[in-house]
Amino acid sequence: MTMQDPDLNSAGVDSAPLKLSLVIGDEPITAAIKRGDIKSDIVDLDIVQVTPVHTAFKPMARELCYDVCEMAIVTYLMAVDRGIPITPVPAVMLGRPQQPLFIQNRTFGTFGPKDLPGKRVAVRAYSQTTGAWIRGMLGDEYGVSFKDINWVTFEGAHVPDFDEPSWVIRAPEGRALLDMLKTGEVDAAITEKTADPALVPVIDDADAVAEQWAEAHGFSPVNHLVVIRTELVRQHPWLAEEIYRMLKASKDAAPAPAGRDPMPFGVDANREAFDLIARYAFEQGIVSKRYTTDELFEGTLRELN
Template identity: 40%
Template sequence: MNSSFSTDADVRGSRGGSARVDPLKVAVRDYAHTRALKDGTVAPEGCELDFVEVEPIHRAFAPMVRELRYDVSELAVATLLQAVEAGRPVVALPVVLHGNYHHRSISAWEGTLAPADLRGRRVGVRAYSQTTGLWVRGMLSDTYGVASQDISWVTTEGPHVASAEEPANVERTDAKLVDLLRAGDLAAVVMGARSADHVDGLVPLIPDWKARQEQHFQQHGWIPVNHLAVVRRDLLEERPDAVRAIYRAMTRSIDLARSPAPSTVREAVVQYGVTDTLLATLDTAIRYAREQEVIRSAMTAESLFADFTKYVAQS
């Protein structure tokens, strides 16, 4: 899907002395708040965008941080933190594309155990560095006193950032996590609510998850963020005007989709700008990542947007 507007900002020489405009490759999922951007209703001034469809979108994350396959990409927060720690040349934009509460994102067989019973048990999660797992483990630690290190984490995938190291209590399996759960090899599994609903007998580990979500928002004032937009560092440094135009187009697309009173959590979490709310959310994610050894380096949410502020916001 292309949103085509002529530009002289990305003109590169071609044979015969004529000019060629290369579109910027973009990998973002189809959301209500990206629809206007992807269908060309709004477009960045002076840029041509080539939208590469990747489904599920997490399959774009490893190619982005390992190969810089896209100029602009959706990226999970935990992957972003590991990429920053590893010095990968990607830069975060303050555009939240996806997020949710995760009190319902860990499931077990009905009536089998409570959160405190997870100590010393095995729990399945697609990848240890999956952002949903990051938020689930943080919630278990903060709310129930069950640290990440108290559990053995069984995974089917490694980190998107190739150099990222996993802690000793992480193991890999070739089996399906639900099959391991059925066999009694796992006590619980981290997965989306829609997937869990398709497994008979599987219920949220936290029965009062709705009340817990409301309590979390009353206490903190934010919803966990899962995915942000990122750009290649060389694009930002060489063409800050293009990145600025892309950022503005993303914000316009969000505004067009925004309802006066968001009816769902996933709609309410979508936001843009370096706000106190976003910084508080990401500082918590960073704390969780360090506690869980997803990253080992100190960093702050504000530092994640330092290059955005330098090249885009202050220009």
């Protein structure tokens, strides 16, 4: 069943569906919508393939290049902070354990979280969502201040006009994150999982620790959601709900996750995760205030539960 569009069909006249560009990543929950299996009478989605999907976040945040786009939650927080006109949809496209993504090179010896002060930790960008989660966890779980670590970055924020804090330095031009970890130029890095046996988590038994963290908090860390150009939502008040419906139908068509769902849909289902990453982003100097979930999802999207 699809929504009826009061704007387009109130006169009983057949109207062409609203054509929209959509950028989302390749996950089991997105497969059905990307194949075109999820139908709508009022929206016609033009799927734009961007790989890796995070490379779409900067043009979306700076130029509104797409109509509907997956976006990192910290990028969205920074966009809100700058008044960038995008509207969130509480449909989690990526949620996952963070601790296994914080790695070190055991060729040069190993250490634990409490040994991090004074060490050099590489991360793609200071505002990267996984980095924000890990810095927050280091403080909450291990009492390690992110300000006592030397953060080495390789690119700036997705949004404009963000100055990196004083505890952040930029890697030399042309250097790659993993290469610097392998040569010992940095002590640890936040990156994707790697098959290199020399690269191991900083946190012992990281997978089990991540599961314990999720059990204690009642949720898995959220990385990505979906945003729509606000101009379109104002022109078509039904649009956010229809996009949410289509994404939810695509998720429902995928195999159900075993155990805890790392990518729940709805405002209330993600409230604690959104509140915590908003706190971390504020404490780490990424945004100017501590946003609440209700502020992030003002208006009609509160009903999407």
